[in-house]
Amino acid sequence: MTTAKTALPECATTPAHRDGNVLRWLTAYTVSLVGDSVYFVALAWSAQKAAGPTEVGLVMASGALPRALLMLGGGVVADRFDPRRVILGSDALRCLVILAVAAGIALTAPALWILVAVALVFGAVDALFVPAVGALPPRITTPDQLARVTGMRSLSMRLSQIAGPSIGGLAMGIGGPAAAFTIAGLLIALSLPLLLTVRIRSLGARDAERPEPGTARQDLLDGLRYIRRHRLIGPLVAVGAICELGLIGTLNVGMVLLNAERGWGPSGYGWIVSSFSAGAAASAALLAIAGWLPRAGLMLSGTLLITCAGAATIALVPTLWLAVVLAAVIGLNVGVVGSLDNALIQTAADPAYLGRVTSVVMLTMVGLAPLSYPLVGAAIGAWGAAPVFLGCGIFASLGVVIALTSDAVRDAELPRQSQVTT
Numbered sequence: 001m002t003t004a005k006t007a008l009p010e011c012a013t014t015p016a017h018r019d020g021n022v023l024r025w026l027t028a029y030t031v032s033l034v035g036d037s038v039y040f041v042a043l044a045w046s047a048q049k050a051a052g053p054t055e056v057g058l059v060m061a062s063g064a065l066p067r068a069l070l071m072l073g074g075g076v077v078a079d080r081f082d083p084r085r086v087i088l089g090s091d092a093l094r095c096l097v098i099l100a101v102a103a104g105i106a107l108t109a110p111a112l113w114i115l116v117a118v119a120l121v122f123g124a125v126d127a128l129f130v131p132a133v134g135a136l137p138p139r140i141t142t143p144d145q146l147a148r149v150t151g152m153r154s155l156s157m158r159l160s161q162i163a164g165p166s167i168g169g170l171a172m173g174i175g176g177p178a179a180a181f182t183i184a185g186l187l188i189a190l191s192l193p194l195l196l197t198v199r200i201r202s203l204g205a206r207d208a209e210r211p212e213p214g215t216a217r218q219d220l221l222d223g224l225r226y227i228r229r230h231r232l233i234g235p236l237v238a239v240g241a242i243c244e245l246g247l248i249g250t251l252n253v254g255m256v257l258l259n260a261e262r263g264w265g266p267s268g269y270g271w272i273v274s275s276f277s278a279g280a281a282a283s284a285a286l287l288a289i290a291g292w293l294p295r296a297g298l299m300l301s302g303t304l305l306i307t308c309a310g311a312a313t314i315a316l317v318p319t320l321w322l323a324v325v326l327a328a329v330i331g332l333n334v335g336v337v338g339s340l341d342n343a344l345i346q347t348a349a350d351p352a353y354l355g356r357v358t359s360v361v362m363l364t365m366v367g368l369a370p371l372s373y374p375l376v377g378a379a380i381g382a383w384g385a386a387p388v389f390l391g392c393g394i395f396a397s398l399g400v401v402i403a404l405t406s407d408a409v410r411d412a413e414l415p416r417q418s419q420v421t422t
Helices: 002-012 020-050 053-080 083-107 112-135 143-196 216-229 233-262 265-290 296-316 320-348 351-383 385-396 398-405
Strands: none
Touching: 020 053, 020 083, 020 112, 020 143, 053 083, 053 112, 053 216, 053 351, 083 112, 083 143, 112 351, 143 265, 143 320, 216 233, 216 351, 233 265, 233 296, 233 320, 233 351, 233 385, 233 398, 265 320, 296 320, 296 385, 296 398, 320 351, 351 385, 385 398
């Protein structure tokens, strides 16, 4: 017991970006994410070779459905068991499935049913993997470093989104689908030994006070009640859900249609998306380096307001270069909003509920947000891009209202780095 107490101050003196334990976890996480990106490239291109555009959509939707349906159950699993073990088991299963598909495709042409089956399995396992990833950071670092870890994790996601498709495209061009699936499986496999070296720290009294688990249904309902009653987490989850519904459809589907409407073409779309991603990566890097931002709740509200205003007005700018600049501003603020929202939830949540909290947050992204895609597309087809972007931006700004009317969000602060005393 004495050893555990003396170990914690030593951990607190080491910033997360210099902590070997955190860096091993981050490397494993990044490698796994790059493998995910390569897998999605391989899956989409294999479906395109096997069938037509409709079947490509079917294959991709096959993975999204079980991910959304099982995400809340994955949160219960992450809270009942050691999150690292859940991540290890999920990654191991994903690796085996992908390598088995690679072997099958190497022997025969990619059949549609095989691709649908692997997408279903991958999506179901993802429902376990994602909440466990969200529950792990408090066990590998101290509360004052969670904001920095959140920034590092966000930066890792952005970099994997850049590297993964490039690696997947290169593998497809050189060796076809079998090579791309093989590389995806090997990258995920590489994360396993790194995860095994990650040390999990005790959470002290909160571990000892962890309630005995009931049935899965009871645990799920208990987690939902915990979110609803928490003064800070409840409003933050509501803010995130409204913003996802209001912004994601316009920034994904709407941006493609805006480019077509303005005649900017694929290259213009590429410039806008790249500019947005660069802004989001820059803000994630800023938080990873700084590790702390003042008046976190008010800063979240302010940057969210800028994000909504930018999303509402990007369809009104007259030239491509202005749209590119505005996309960078939106991305910069989106990165701050996402990182602060995640960090505040991570620091406020009881670790016994963090898996379920993460599953609810992610469900709004993978379950609710895609529902806006067909609505945004149909609305732009009927009324044009400008009024739809404006309406979605105004709707998303309801999240700003919720944040500013919540005392807990307005007054929210990130914990400062512990001072070392000698």
